[in-house]
Structures are given as structure tokens and as C-alpha cells.
Amino acid sequence: MAGLWEVFVRPRRGLAHAHAGSIHGADAEIALRNARDVYTRRGEGVSIWVVPSEAVVASSPDEADEFFDPAGDKVYRHPTFYEVPDGVQL
Known part of the structure; x- marks a missing residue:
């Protein structure tokens, strides 16, 4: 039985993988090959991740x-908590 997989592609111009869409596949290897054929057929990426859809938590x-x-x-996470030294450009 085929499962649904979420596809993340890393473009040539960046380092982060971005969600590209979903694909069906019987297992991870088939899902990866299907993702390659659908989402990078024009050389749009250098790396692909496939993740079972049921594993995604949001x-x-x-x-x-x-x-x-x-x-x-947690005020220490806000930039107003810190004093910016003279000469530092923001």
C-alpha cells in the first residue's frame, strides 16, 4: 500500500531545505525517486528529503x-534588553 510523503528540496542557491509538496510511494526509496522525478526534473535541487506525512507534527x-x-x-530574547555599543551599525 502506498503512503503519503512530504518532500523537501534544497535548491542550489541556498542551504535550507524547503517544502516542495507531497508524493506517494510504497517505501522511502520509491518516494525519494518519485520526488526526484516530480520536483527536480529540471535540475532545481541538489538534495531531497522525504518524510512520512504522519511523522510531521505542527x-x-x-x-x-x-x-x-x-x-x-523572556525579555532577554528581545533586542531591547541589550545595550548596543557605540560604533555598532544596526
């Missing part, structure tokens, strides 16, 4: 306020 945009709220009380 936060919900509807719960963004509650999910990201804990970072709000």
Missing part, C-alpha cells in the same frame, strides 16, 4: 497566542 494557527505566549515573558 502547531495550529488557531492556538498561536497560547502556543507562543511563553516566549513573551
Whole structure:
């Protein structure tokens, strides 16, 4: 039975893999070959990752306020906490 896989492609111009879409494949090797044929047929990438769709875990945009709220009380993470030395360009 074929499974759904998420495809991430690393373009030549950058170092980060970006989500390119989804592909079906019976196993990881077939999914990788299918992803190559669909998403890099014109040489758009130098590296491909395939991840089973059920392995992807994401936060919900509807719960963004509650999910990201804990970072709000950590003032040391905000640039206003630090003093910028004279001569440093921002």
C-alpha cells in the first residue's frame, strides 16, 4: 500500500531545505525517486528529503497566542534588553 510523503528540496542557491509538496510511494526509496522525478526534473535541487506525512507534527494557527505566549515573558530574547555599543551599525 502506498503512503503519503512530504518532500523537501534544497535548491542550489541556498542551504535550507524547503517544502516542495507531497508524493506517494510504497517505501522511502520509491518516494525519494518519485520526488526526484516530480520536483527536480529540471535540475532545481541538489538534495531531497522525504518524510512520512504522519511523522510531521505542527502547531495550529488557531492556538498561536497560547502556543507562543511563553516566549513573551523572556525579555532577554528581545533586542531591547541589550545595550548596543557605540560604533555598532544596526
